[in-house]
Amino acid sequence: MLAIRFRRRGAEAACRLEPEPGLPFGQLRERPGATRRIGFGLDAAAGPRAHEQAGAAAAVALTDLREAALEAHGVGPSQAAWLAAGFALGSWRPPGAPGLTRLKRLTVLTDQPGAAEAAWAGIAPGVEGCLLARDLVSLPANQLTTRAFASRLEALAEVGIAVDVWGRKRLARAGLGALLAVGAGAGPASPPRLAILRWRGRIAAPPVAFVGKGLVFDTGGVCIKPARGMAAMRADMAGAAACVGAMLALARRQSAAPAVAVLALAENATGAASYRPGDVLRTGSGRTVEVVDTDAEGRLVLADALHQAIVGHAPRAVIDLATLTGAVVTALGHHRAGLFGNDSALMAAIAAAGEAVGEPVWPLPIGDAHRTDLRSDIADLRHCLPAAGRPLPDASHGAAFLEAFVGATPWAHLDIAGVDTQRAAHAGGPAGATGFGVRLLDRLVAQRFESEDHHPPPGASSLRAASA
Amino acid sequence: MPDFAFVKATLPRTGVLVLPLPEGGLGGLAAEADALTGGALTRALEAAGFKGRKGQQANLYGLAPYSRILALGLGTVTEEAAEAAGGTAAAALATEREATILADGLPAAAAARLALGAKLRAWRFDRYRTTETAEDKPKLERLSIATAEATAAKQAFAPLSAVAEGVFLTRDLVSEPPNILHPISFAERCRELEKLGIEVEVLGLKELRKLNFGAMIGVAQGSQHEPRLVVMQWKGAPKARKGGVAKPICFLGKGVTFDTGGISIKPAGGMEDMKWDMAGAGAVVGAMAALAGRRARADVIGLVGLVENMPSGTAQRPGDVVTTHSGQTVEVINTDAEGRLVLADMLSYAQGRFSPRCMIDLATLTGAIIVALGHEHAGLFSNDEDLASRLQAAGASVGEKLWRMPLGDAYDKQIKSDIADMKNVGGRPGGAITAAQFLQRFVDSKVAPMPWAHLDIAGTAWSSKDQPTIPKGATAFGVRLLDRLVAEMAEG
Numbered sequence: 001m002l003a004i005r006f007r008r009r010g011a012e013a014a015c016r017l018e019p020e021p022g023l024p025f026g027q028l029r030e031r032p033g034a035t036r037r038i039g040f041g042l043d044a045a046a047g048p049r050a051h052e053q054a055g056a057a058a059a060v061a062l063t064d065l066r067e068a069a070l071e072a073h074g075v076g077p078s079q080a081a082w083l084a085a086g087f088a089l090g091s092w093r094p095p096g097a098p099g100l101t102r103l104k105r106l107t108v109l110t111d112q113p114g115a116a117e118a119a120w121a122g123i124a125p126g127v128e129g130c131l132l133a134r135d136l137v138s139l140p141a142n143q144l145t146t147r148a149f150a151s152r153l154e155a156l157a158e159v160g161i162a163v164d165v166w167g168r169k170r171l172a173r174a175g176l177g178a179l180l181a182v183g184a185g186a187g188p189a190s191p192p193r194l195a196i197l198r199w200r201g202r203i204a205a206p207p208v209a210f211v212g213k214g215l216v217f218d219t220g221g222v223c224i225k226p227a228r229g230m231a232a233m234r235a236d237m238a239g240a241a242a243c244v245g246a247m248l249a250l251a252r253r254q255s256a257a258p259a260v261a262v263l264a265l266a267e268n269a270t271g272a273a274s275y276r277p278g279d280v281l282r283t284g285s286g287r288t289v290e291v292v293d294t295d296a297e298g299r300l301v302l303a304d305a306l307h308q309a310i311v312g313h314a315p316r317a318v319i320d321l322a323t324l325t326g327a328v329v330t331a332l333g334h335h336r337a338g339l340f341g342n343d344s345a346l347m348a349a350i351a352a353a354g355e356a357v358g359e360p361v362w363p364l365p366i367g368d369a370h371r372t373d374l375r376s377d378i379a380d381l382r383h384c385l386p387a388a389g390r391p392l393p394d395a396s397h398g399a400a401f402l403e404a405f406v407g408a409t410p411w412a413h414l415d416i417a418g419v420d421t422q423r424a425a426h427a428g429g430p431a432g433a434t435g436f437g438v439r440l441l442d443r444l445v446a447q448r449f450e451s452e453d454h455h456p457p458p459g460a461s462s463l464r465a466a467s468a
Numbered sequence: 469m470p471d472f473a474f475v476k477a478t479l480p481r482t483g484v485l486v487l488p489l490p491e492g493g494l495g496g497l498a499a500e501a502d503a504l505t506g507g508a509l510t511r512a513l514e515a516a517g518f519k520g521r522k523g524q525q526a527n528l529y530g531l532a533p534y535s536r537i538l539a540l541g542l543g544t545v546t547e548e549a550a551e552a553a554g555g556t557a558a559a560a561l562a563t564e565r566e567a568t569i570l571a572d573g574l575p576a577a578a579a580a581r582l583a584l585g586a587k588l589r590a591w592r593f594d595r596y597r598t599t600e601t602a603e604d605k606p607k608l609e610r611l612s613i614a615t616a617e618a619t620a621a622k623q624a625f626a627p628l629s630a631v632a633e634g635v636f637l638t639r640d641l642v643s644e645p646p647n648i649l650h651p652i653s654f655a656e657r658c659r660e661l662e663k664l665g666i667e668v669e670v671l672g673l674k675e676l677r678k679l680n681f682g683a684m685i686g687v688a689q690g691s692q693h694e695p696r697l698v699v700m701q702w703k704g705a706p707k708a709r710k711g712g713v714a715k716p717i718c719f720l721g722k723g724v725t726f727d728t729g730g731i732s733i734k735p736a737g738g739m740e741d742m743k744w745d746m747a748g749a750g751a752v753v754g755a756m757a758a759l760a761g762r763r764a765r766a767d768v769i770g771l772v773g774l775v776e777n778m779p780s781g782t783a784q785r786p787g788d789v790v791t792t793h794s795g796q797t798v799e800v801i802n803t804d805a806e807g808r809l810v811l812a813d814m815l816s817y818a819q820g821r822f823s824p825r826c827m828i829d830l831a832t833l834t835g836a837i838i839v840a841l842g843h844e845h846a847g848l849f850s851n852d853e854d855l856a857s858r859l860q861a862a863g864a865s866v867g868e869k870l871w872r873m874p875l876g877d878a879y880d881k882q883i884k885s886d887i888a889d890m891k892n893v894g895g896r897p898g899g900a901i902t903a904a905q906f907l908q909r910f911v912d913s914k915v916a917p918m919p920w921a922h923l924d925i926a927g928t929a930w931s932s933k934d935q936p937t938i939p940k941g942a943t944a945f946g947v948r949l950l951d952r953l954v955a956e957m958a959e960g
Contacts, residue, residue, distance in 0.1 A: 331840030333898025335878040362874050367844040389737060391835045393842035418897060 001131050002059075002088045003105045004120065006080065006113035010069050017058065018071040019044060025057035026425070038062075044074050048082040049358055051075065053427045055086020059103055060425045062091070067105040077115035084108050084116075085123045089429045092131050094138040122253065126357070126442040129249030130428075130435035136241035137420060137433035141217035141234045145189040146265040149216060149237070153195055153244065153263075159251040166194040174308065176284040178300040181291075182221075183266035185274030190216055190267035192301075194308065195240075197247045201258035208257060208449045209315035210247070210441060211305045213298045213322035214240030214265040221268045221294030222276050235433065236298070238420035239321035240265065242437030249442040257449040262309040264301035268294070280379045284308055285405055288379040296384040298324045299398045303405045310409050316449070317346055317410040320402065321437045322417075327394035328364070329418040336362040337419050337436065340399035341412035346448075350412055353443040358427055359436050361414060370400040414440075469590055470558075470608040472583045472625065474618040477572040479504070484567035487539045488553045488574065488582060491520040497570040497614060505531045513539055522549055525556065536564070548867065550578040554585025555937035562606035569613045576617040580624035583613055587632045588937040593643040627762035631951050634758025635944040641750040642929065642942035646726035646743040651688070651774035654725055654746070655696040658753055658772065664760035671697040679817060682791040683798055683809035684773055690730055690783025691776035697814070700756045700770040704763060705958070716767040717958060718824035719756075719950060720814050722807040722831035723749025723774040730777045730803030731785055744942065745807070747929035748830035749774060751946030758951045766958035771818055773810040777803070789888045793817050794910055797888040805893045807833045808906045815910040819918060826855050826919040828953075829907065830946045831926075836899030837873075838927040845871035846928045846945060849904035851911065852919035858957055859921055859949070866948040867937070870923065873901060880905040900924050 020039035023029060031037040040058035043050060062068075070087065072080040084106065091103040110116045136144065136152070144152075150165045157163055168191055171180050176194065183192025195214075201207070215236035219225060225233070243261040250259050275281070279291040281300065284307040289300065302320055309318055328338040337354075339361040341347045347363060354361045370393060376382040383401050385392050399413050419436045428434060479500045487498050494502050494510065502509040508531050518526040522543030529536050538560055540553040554569075561567050569586075571579040592606060615621050641649060641657065649657075655670045662668050673694045676685055681697070688695035705714055727745040728734060734742070744750075749772035756770040784790075788800045790809070794816035798809065811829055818827060837847040846863075848870040850856035856872060863870040879901045882894030890909060894902030904922050911920040928945040931938055938944075 327839045329897050330836045330899055332874070333879060333882070333901060335876065335898070336874060365841060365845055365871055367842060369842055369844050389735075391838040393839055395840070396842055 001128050002091045002103055004084045004088060004108060006108045006110055006116040006120065008111065008113055009109055010107045015065055015068045016071055017068050019074060025054060026061050028058065028061050042083070048079060051079045051082040052086040052089070052358070055083040056090035056428055059087045059090025060430045062103055064101050065103055066101060068103060069107045069109055072108050072110045077110060077112040078119040080108055080110045080116040081119035081123055084120055085127050088127045089130065092134055092429055094432050095135050125249040125252035126439040128252060129245035129442060130438040132248055133238070133241040133245035133435035133438050134433040136244065137235045137238045137435070139234070141267065144216050144237070146183070146191060146193045146216055146267060147189060149214065149265050150193050150195055153197065156197060156248065156251070159248065160199070161247055161251050162198040164196040166196070168192065174284055175282065176304040176308065177282040178284070178289060179264050179266060179304040181275040181279065181281050182268055182297040182301050185221060185269040185271035186267035187269065187271070193265040194305065195263040195265055197244070197261040197263070199247055199250050199255065199259045202256040203258065203450070203452045205258060205452045206314050206316045207260045208445060209309040209313055209318040210243040210259065210261040211302060211309050211318060211320035212240030212243035212261065212263045213237070213302055213320070213324065214263045215298060215301070216265065216267050218268045218295070218297065219270050221270055221274050221297060223294040224270055225295060232421070235421050236323050237265070238323050238416060238433070238436070242321045242416070242435065242441065245435055245438035246441035249438060250445060255445060255450060257445045259445065260309065260313045260315065262305045264305040266301055268297045283405070287381065287404065290376040290379040290382040292382050292384050292386055296398070298322050299383050299401045302402055306402060306405045310406065315409065317343070318406065319350070319412045319414065319441065321414045323420050324398045324415045325395040325417055327392065328415040331364060331395060332362055332418055334418045334422060336360045338362065338364045338395050338415035339412060340364055340366055340396070340415070342403060342406065343410035343412065346410045346412050349448050350414070350440065350444055353447060354440045357439040357443050359440040364395060364399070366396055366400045366403055370396040373397060374401055469587070470611045472587060473610065473612045474579070474622040474625065475612045475614050476618050477614050477616045480568050482533050482535070484536045484561065484564045485534055485538070486557045486561070486567055486569040487537060488542055488550060488569065488571060489520045489539055490542045490545050490573070496572045498573070501534070501537070501570070504533060509537060523552070525560070527560065545574060545578060547578050547581040550574055550582040551585035552936040554582035555589035558586040558589035558608070559934065561608050561611070565607050566610045567608070567612070569611065571613050571615045574615065576615065576620035577624050579613055579615045579617070579621040580628055583611070583625050584628040584632060585937045586611055587629065588635060589939060591636050591639060591939065593640065593941065630761030631758040631948060633761050634754040634951065635947045637757045638750040638754030638944035638947050639942040641753060642744045642747050642944070646776070649746070650693040650725050650776055651696045651723070652693055654723060654749070654774045655698050658698040658700060661700060661753070661757055661760065664757060665702070666756055666760050667701040667703070669699040671699070680791065680793050681813040681817070682793070684775060684813045686784045686788060686790040686800065687730070687777055687806040687809050688775040690780040691778040693776050696774040698772045698774065700753070702756055702760050702764065702768045704759065704765050705767045706765055714767065715825035716769045716822055717954060718769045718771070718818050718822055718827045719752045720811060720818060720827060720829040721749035721752030721770070721772045722746070722811055722829070722833065723772045724807060724810065725774060725776050727777045727804070727806065728779055730806060731779050731783050732803040733779055734804060741930065744930050745832050746774070747832050747925060747942070747945070751830050751925070751944060751950070754944055754947040755950035758947055759954060764954055764959060766954050768954055769818070769822055769824065771814050773814045775806070775810055777806045792910065796890065796909065799885040799888040799891040801891045802893045805903070807831050808903050809892060811907055812910045815907060816912065819912055826852070826921070827911065828859070828921045828923065828950070830923045832929050833924045834900040834903050834926055836896070837924040840873065840900055841871050841927055843927045843931070845869045847871060847873045847900055847924035848921060849873050849875055849901070849924070850921040851875070851908060851913065852917070852921070855919045855921050858953060862952040862956060863949045866952050868928070868945050868949040873904070875901065875904060875908065
């Protein structure tokens with residue numbers, strides 16, 4: 001991540017970045033002078049989000065600087081920190097991107113470096129987590145195998161996160177038949193894994209749980225996807241990556257809230273051992289599922305991961321993130337993630353957190369018809385409907401399926417299939433992985449889960465009593 | 469359609485009985501009927517596992533002195549439960565000539581809703597069945613509703629019955645095949661509303677040209693049928709209010725009597741469904757009939773844009789640029805995104821001519837809304853929080869549910885054109901939202917806010933299976949909702 005420091009003045013930098021009201025976002029203007037000066041668009045009177053966007057747009061456009069000083073005397077300390085966040089987000093580039101000069105060091109010149117530093121301390125962890133998620137999402141599937149993903153997680157031990165990775169034997173013992181089936185066709189580099197990350201926090205409350213879909217690659221399996229666009233499926237682990245980034249953010253800012261992330265890691269490959277349409281799987285919950293389309297694998301691995309998160313950690317709330325459906329892209333495009341759930345207060349808090357950090361969501365329904373559509377002739381339920389050339393509300397079907405595995409625990413599901421990557425530069429950075437969800441989860445935890453008695457879910461008090 | 473009679477609460481001593489029952493034991497006339505059967509009714513209900521749960525049914529034959537007793541579970545007594553039970557009764561009684569519903573346990577309003585449910589379900593579209601035998605047709609001629617408050621129930625039923633007639637008009641229009649119902653014949657059907665006291669204007673191609681309806685004409689130009697714009701006005705507001713502020717409420721309906729897709733032609737599979745691509749217009753016409761039928765005390769304007777979208781030598785091409793009534797230009801990328809073109813001209817025309825209090829358009833606009841929501845909710849887009857929440861509340865109370873969908877600049881950018889003010893499609897992502905953004909560009913809120921809502925009813929206009937008060941087929945989604953909205957918004 002871009003190294004950022006806040007100083008009253010600093011003349012040593014070779015280049016100064018200077019706000020210029022009225023210049024459109026993303027445009028830079030070289031200014032005359034002895035040292036190099038570059039103007040970028042910023043309205044100093046605007047709110048924090050606009051400062052972050054201005055910084056990100058400027059940093060995306062900068063392609064020939066390694067180091068710079070940022071003139072921020074005209075804005076308050078908190079705005080200076082948001083501006084810095086924008087530069088950190090906008091100067092991110094995909095790992096291994098060739099021939100790019102990117103900003104590495106930024107000195108923010110402000111009247112109140114102490115106050116700006118303090119504000120930055122609250123923002124930087126979310127930014128760092130977001131960038132970690134972007135790095136993970138950008139990696140190709142031959143580099144980020146399930147094994148490689150799991151071994152990268154071990155580095156989180158340094159920041160105080162306990163890491164536990166379950167292999168096939170442990171998965172079989174826990175009966176996680178859906179995750180095992182989805183991962184069955186993959187080669188030896190990418191066996192199915194369940195990774196569990198734990199952050200202790202400080203308060204005596206059940207943890208908040210994040211559950212992430214981590215398909216390191218998704219061919220569709222036997223129901224193979226068309227070749228066109230399949231390369232994008234290396235990002236089908238963006239939900240898991242967002243959970244990892246959020247855990248890093250919580251640890252970096254020493255969050256008081258206990259948290260656990262359960263990541264379902266697998267590769268949905270076409271192979272001799274692949275699962276088939278028509279197969280009936282026994283999930284960790286004991287429920288049986290008829291497989292209709294092997295390309296609707298995300299909800300299968302999440303069913304097991306959600307179940308494990310709930311029975312293993314009795315969380316006060318569980319939030320899953322997944323690049324689950326193409327339907328959500330048809331529904332909401334690339335500007336909002338789909339939000340589903342069983343708890344309106346939790347959903348409202350998620351929507352508010354998303355608006356605050358520029359990761360907007362929109363609620364979508366789980367209706368009775370969506371549930372009854374999932375009745376199966378042979379198993380407890382089927383996981384999707386056969387595609388028959390007619391429009392299907394598959395995002396709602398996916399959510400209705402997941403709902404069957406969460407019981408009474410307050411739960412929300414974010415379908416991030418439209419927002420995990422962007423084709424062009426966006427408000428938070430350059431084209432490519434966005435890290436969507438990390439900052440939302442970090443903000444949600446800060447606002448809702450860092451006190452013991454804040455919005456306790458039904459039954460939470462008895463859980464605490466039992467553990468005391 | 470059977471006759472509905474509200475009769476006093478006395479127990480018939482023979483024939484067919486219908487018992488709408490809440491959870492718990494039998495009371496009132498139902499208990500008397502039980503006594504008359506010597507307790508056989510109670511035993512039969514027990515044997516059938518009937519507990520009065522909502523949606524439960526027990527169909528009992530041969531409990532002397534009755535030929536048949538139909539028990540319907542209400543759960544708790546609500547107007548919604550009563551309406552659903554009425555619908556279920558109407559379907560189950562198709563083989564009987566007469567029946568009596570023992571509604572003495574229901575308040576008058578619930579008894580009226582029960583009759584409404586039965587009426588809504590008893591509708592049938594059999595105009596083109598020439599060989600059906602009398603044996604196969606529904607036989608129900610008279611449904612008596614026995615209630616302690618017969619007069620009050622009858623009074624409550626009268627406006628509901630008028631609304632049901634509006635629903636039937638819509639269902640008829642939506643069910644009509646596209647060789648019968650085209651823009652000209654549809655406009656003629658609208659003319660019949662004059663009998664109810666509605667002012668009806670029909671504008672043809674010449675007038676539309678004069679009004680610069682370039683987008684609507686572009687859609688229609690491939691068809692042998694000329695387009696029609698029908699303007700219906702119901703002036704029911706009390707005279708005293710007319711002097712000042714009370715502006716009319718305006719409904720607009722997409723009326724593509726058949727949508728082949730035009731040059732951007734649709735796949736053959738399922739194309740027959742496109743006869744109901746006029747369901748938005750159908751709902752507007754039905755709502756106007758409902759309001760006039762119950763003499764609503766409000767001023768309401770309904771506009772329907774009627775066109776047929778056909779491929780032909782004269783059809784509009786992808787790449788064409790058309791100039792709309794508002795003066796804005798549109799690059800037609802896909803001729804199958806035609807509904808928004810029709811509505812674009814209508815929205816700016818309606819706003820300019822009537823300065824309405826609010827505009828609500830209904831359209832089977834996108835497949836994307838079905839992918840987003842399925843078939844239980846229609847998509848609701850609006851620039852006005854108050855109007856949006858009123859619509860959602862009205863929909864919830866009549867079982868026509870709406871789900872709010874987002875609007876925003878990020879979506880609006882998707883319809884930028886390289887050559888015109890906008891293009892008519894924004895790609896697959898967020899397809900229902902970009903369609904709404906397109907419409908919003910024809911709602912002028914620059915000088916003063918113009919409350920507007922768009923209902924994308926593509927997923928709710930047609931039902932693939934029977935529902936309690938809606939037989940499989942045309943649902944008339946929107947008629948009851950609009951009627952309720954007017955009642956709450958302008959007649960309260």
